[in-house]
Amino acid sequence: MSEISVLSKQYEQLVSLSSNFNDSVIAYKKKKLVSEGLKRKYPKLTVSEEAITQAKLYLLAFLGNLYKILQDKSYTTEYLPSIIFDDYRKRLETISYIKEDLKALIESLESKDLLDNEQIELLDKLLSELDSEKTILYKKLRAGRA
Numbered sequence: 001m002s003e004i005s006v007l008s009k010q011y012e013q014l015v016s017l018s019s020n021f022n023d024s025v026i027a028y029k030k031k032k033l034v035s036e037g038l039k040r041k042y043p044k045l046t047v048s049e050e051a052i053t054q055a056k057l058y059l060l061a062f063l064g065n066l067y068k069i070l071q072d073k074s075y076t077t078e079y080l081p082s083i084i085f086d087d088y089r090k091r092l093e094t095i096s097y098i099k100e101d102l103k104a105l106i107e108s109l110e111s112k113d114l115l116d117n118e119q120i121e122l123l124d125k126l127l128s129e130l131d132s133e134k135t136i137l138y139k140k141l142r143a144g145r146a
Contacts (some may be wrong), residue, residue: 007142010082011081014081014130020062022127023060024058025123025124027047027054032115033045046145049114050135052113059100059109060106060109062079064121066092066126067102067103069097070102084133084136084137087136091110091129095125101122102122
């Protein structure tokens with residue numbers, strides 16, 4: 001398989017991962033806004049229990065893999081494309097208390113429906129780092145096709 005084909009396949013996987021992760025984070029943000037009584041301010045804002053259930057399952061699987069990656073350097077996962085795996089782990093390791101915060105986030109997802117502002121902020125940070133990786137991979141893909 002050519003290098004462009006590999007990059008393309010890895011990029012497609014990363015786009016799908018990023019999209020699913022983003023949709024899950026948005027579902028939890030909506031749930032938080034609805035629960036905080038902002039329904040009057042945003043009357044069309046809704047989130048179904050099915051969306052929350054799917055988001056919870058996705059986040060638990062993804063975040064569980066991230067936690068294992070940070071705990072065990074030899075751990076590999078199908079969740080992250082291999083081409084960004086090491087770089088993404090290194091980026092995450094620069095975040096203060098990432099292992100502790102990630103563990104607390106996973107425990108919160110397992111035990112309750114709502115996340116606090118700090119936990120949503122952590123999800124945003126993880127998504128931002130993932131999007132940075134997606135941009136880098138896209139640039140590599142474009143450079144390879146030029």
